[in-house]
Amino acid sequence: MTGQDSERIFKPADTADWWRGAVIYQVYPRSFADTNGDGVGDLAGITAHLDHIASLGVDAVWLSPFFTSPMKDFGYDVADYCDVDPIFGTLADFDRLIARAHDLGLRIITDLVVAHTSDRHVWFQQSRQSRTGARADWFVWADAKDDGSPPSNWQSVFGGPAWIWDARRGQYYMHNFLPEQPQLNLHKAAVQDALLDAARFWLDRGVDGFRFDAINFAMHDPALTDNPPAPPGGRRTRPFDFQSHVHNQSQPGIVDFLARVRALMDRYPGRFSVAEVVGEAAEPEMQAFTAGETRLNSAYGFSYLYADELTPGLVRRANTAWDGAPGQGWPSWAFSNHDAPRAVSRWSHGRDPDRFARMAMLLLIALRGNVFVYQGEELGLPQAEVPFERLVDPEAIANWPETLGRDGARTPMPWRADVPHAGFSTVEPWLPVDPRHPPLAVERQEVDAASMLHLTRRLITMRKATPALRLGALTFRDAPAPLLAFDRILGDEVLTCVFNLGHEASGWLPGGSFDRIEAVNLERDDGTGLAPLSGLIGRRRSI
Structure with a gap:
């Protein structure tokens, strides 16, 4: 690093509420940097580029899943909560990553997926063997109706019924997402204990916090009550869209589980917790999951991520509810992430994408709450175009061309403009590099003082130096x-x-x-x- 680079590194104060008003950079590990030449990003690649992240002036890094997984949903189908998938490296690689991050003044936040596991997880393998085993009720199992049909009308997010018949048990198991992601039964204290043990494993390794993936999907109605139809109107591309999801998710017991999570995390000073909350009625749940001093610190919603247009009304609706009333939690905002098309393409509507990216970054930095910046957002990357034959996202493939899916937001990070695959890898990457991305590569923007990259650094520096913007x-x-x-x-x-x-x-x-x-x-x-x-x-x- 040069002396100028060193001056851009900010070491946040070691305080319990460092996260309040923080700027957090999201890394999607598969697409950040590949060091072993297999076309997939890895932990060593993240470590090699932590200087770039630190130079932005951010407070922390959120890592999307890197746990052992068959990768049906690219890591969100966890087969072992306490190990690293070989495609990303080893636990030793993770330890090196976190040590280097802490040396640079960066905190590390990881995903924790508590609503479901992979069907390859040993818990599920044991649960499906019989109805009487030690983990028989660790997942959501139910008998068929008299006519053999599923126990309820619940639909999965990725299409089709939320129930799969399993001949070994002679029962259906529930899945809110892919069939390979069976739903955990968080009504069971033993399941909660096991998940808390997994959280403790990573806290003991030095992790600074967790993002709780799809936390409002973590519990179901034990009575298996049918969901009512959704109100008329709205775009419907999946059976899931035809229902109001009041029974397959969003159950009151989630708050009690989060209180247990908070109690554990409070034993580790300075740790941060944020809930991902998805759905039409996310706002009340975001408030409930973060109220008071015994629940999570913050909630990460989708008000902006799924919006088709950036308007004053959208900003007012998203932010008015978070007015700082006594006992209220703290919001977290993102304009782009790995699940939503990049904001530059989604919102610019034919206007100059560079101008839009600059204005959007200034707006994001000005909002009250925590700010999440997705990898490549500091470069102004547009949504990548991925041809159908290269799609890997199961949602994109199932619903193409009605929904473009998530692959276009997950393509490789461009590091250099003048080498194959934009410097991400020495071989063809798991997703293609969009030809519009190499000209926006990090190396090229580094030498341009007027670039989006330099603007992003300046804006984050301003936010950190201006208490009114941060707090x-x-x-x-x-x-x-x-x-x-x-x-x-x-x-x-x-x-x-x-x-x-x-x-x-x-x-x-x-x-x-x-x-x-x-x-x-x-x-x-x-x-x-x-x-x-x-x-x-x-x-x-x-x-």
Whole structure:
């Protein structure tokens, strides 16, 4: 690292609430960097590029699953909670990764998948053998109806009934996702104990926190009550979309399990917990899972990730509920991740993608809550185009072409523009490199002071140096659509944030005097208005 690189590394204060207002960088291990020439990213590749992540100034790194898995759902089908899949390396590789991250001032957060396992997990292999074994009730089993049909009308996310017949037990088992992902029975204390043991294993290795994958899917209604039909309207591409999911998920006992999780994590000072909450009624669950001091620290929702358009109304709806009321948890926001098409492609609607990426990053950095930046977002990567014959995502294949699936957000990270496969690997990667990505590679943007990469570093630095952005309240201002305006307030400091989300220039600016501290895409520097896809943050001279 150069001296300049070293200066860009921020070592966060060693405090229990370091995560409040943090910026967290998500790594999708399969697609970050391949060091052993098999076309799949690995832990050693992440370690080799931690300097790049640290140079952004982020507080922590979230690693998507790297556990032992048959990879039917690319790691979210866990076959061993306490080991590394050989495709990613070894436990020793993980130990080296976490040691290097901590040396750089980075904390490491991993996924913990508690709703289901792989059907290859020894727990399930034992459970399916008989109805009387030690783990017979560790998964959700049920008899057929009198006519042989499944026990309920529940549908799986990836298509078809949420029940699979198993001849060994002469019963159906439940799966909310793939048939190879049988549902754990978290109503059983022994199952909870086993999952807490897995969490303890990684905490003892130095992990700084967990993201709890699809946590609102973690418990079912034991009565197996049929789900009611969904209200009319909305896009429906799967049988899953035709139901209101009030019985196969979102059960009240989840909160009690999370209290056990929090009690464990509180024994390890400075650890962070965030719930992933998916679905139409996610907001109340996000609030419930993070309320008070005995549940998780934060909730990671999908308000932005599944939105087709970025509008002032979307931002208001997503953020108004998180007003900092007493006892309320802390929100976490992301515009892109491994499950959703990249925001630049999803929201730009034919406009300049570079301008959009810059404005969106400024907006993300300005929001109240924790900020998650997905790998490649700091480069302004568009959603990759993956031809049908190269798709590997089971959801994409099953629903093509109605839904494009997740592969386009999971293609390899471009490190260099002038070498094969953008420097990700020496062989053909597991997913192809989009030809639009190498020109945006890290190496090329490093030498361009005006690049998206340098802007991202500057914006994260600004957020870390500005308490009102990291910790302050958020109050919306009246502004004509498609303009968005809000204040970030902490003590006597008031920052006004204004964004033009539209296609046309606007002469509107908020009243009062303020000193500009950051701006993107302003075509005029005279303070007379906002170009399309521009934004600014100013410190007010008076309220």
